[in-house]
Amino acid sequence: MAIVILQLGCSTNANEKNKFECVMRKVFSDVDLNNVDYLVIIPSQGCGGCISAAENYYMENKKNKKLKFVFTNIISMKTLKQKIDIDIHSVYLDKENIFLTAYPIEKQIYPVVIKLRNQKIDGVYYQSPESEAFKKIRNSTL
């Protein structure tokens, strides 16, 4: 049954939340997600200001065990390593762009904050010029 649900979630017709749930399950185990409140996905290419905001958020919070960070659509591993100090405990480098497949196509240029509750996705929030997900986390309004 669990496999069926997982497969349904991964199908192209699944809703956004299910798609993110599906790829999250492919990459992280329950142990990985234990006590994690937010999963932050940061593409390397797209909305420059939004990505800078996400990278700054990562630099400020990389030691926070309630957060996990995924870097996706990585254009240059060398540049990424130069820009951010990669913390192996909190970072997943999505070299295969698995997380990107869960995005709606038009949103792939934005970082996304996934709110977790009991290891399940509770909400999906984009950091874009119209919506400031990181500000909301800081103000605890997500």
Added chain:
Amino acid sequence: MKIKYLNPLLVFTSSMLFICCTEKIENENPIHEYARTDEFQLEKSDSIKFPLDSITSDVTTASQYNDDMETYSFLSQNNTICSYNYNDKKLIYKVDLHKIDGGIEFLIKNNDTIYVYNGKPHSISLINYRGNVKKRFYIKSDIKSFPSPLTGVAPMLLRGDNIIISGSLYGETLNDNENDRKVSYIFNMKSNKTVSTVPYSSLYYSHNWGSGLLRWVYSTESPKGNFMIFSFPADHFIYENRIGDNKLIAHYAGSRFIDKIPSFNRSKATFFKMDEATKYFAESNSYANILYDKYNKVYYRIAEQKAKYNGMPGWKKEISIIILNTNFQIIGETFIGKLHGTNNYSLFINKHGLHLQSDKTDENFMFFYVYKLTKK
């Protein structure tokens, strides 16, 4: 005025406003056959590579070939200018730009005279190859809207005490006009005065081009010395401009691979979402760099063919290169295909030919294909 007349009047005036600002233009390519011959082509003759160190990637946003020094330099993603000897492909030096908080574009005159433009704040730093700052100029705009380059696709030019900087103006505004928004300015290093110059071509003031990438400004110097050439992405024409003058002299330079470049069918007053803008640009034909090849006395203009947008990784436009003689007659066009994502910032010309950044994905080298101009 009676209420019964007021409503239709309001509807009429608001409809007029809507129509005037949302009118879409197809912008078809006139394909001036009479102005086009097919005598010349670009032929791939060689490939070269510059080795990169462990912290430098093959991604850049500005570069320069210095003919006198025979060096190729590019701006790396870690705030350094990496300068290579072209002949042996060895790294000569890295200029650390951290002292001036990084840079967006640069111009190397010699090892002791390097100009670096920084957009925050608008400043030009004069440094040497050790990164020591000799002087810093802070630039103030003389008009309402000021171009701020994000990359080096419109290279800085030095003319005596003047530095000429060109850049794009993002966003669509209803009151766009040639006096308030200019794409170039001349900064005099002695008087610290700025003179804004060069408007967008008229197409840009009347229609919506998606706020961003179709508003990029590409330029090059002209062999005439006191002229520059501008290429605007949505325009089939290129423009000659006498430095310091606002007049644009149009020359047809359209691609045979491009049928039309329709504007976005929306009012300039509507906020453009970045995701919509990216899709619109990817699925539109466009023009990019204009370069002058002084060895062959020709211009090269890059034409980018529309792609299918299926999300961020993967969409890349195929390009062709239009070849024009110094009388602006098209004398050939060569289809190239897909290149590296930063080719528009890294490409250069020297006596060996036109160097285009290859799409090889090996971060240990910067690869280039070398194209030579040949007669068919």
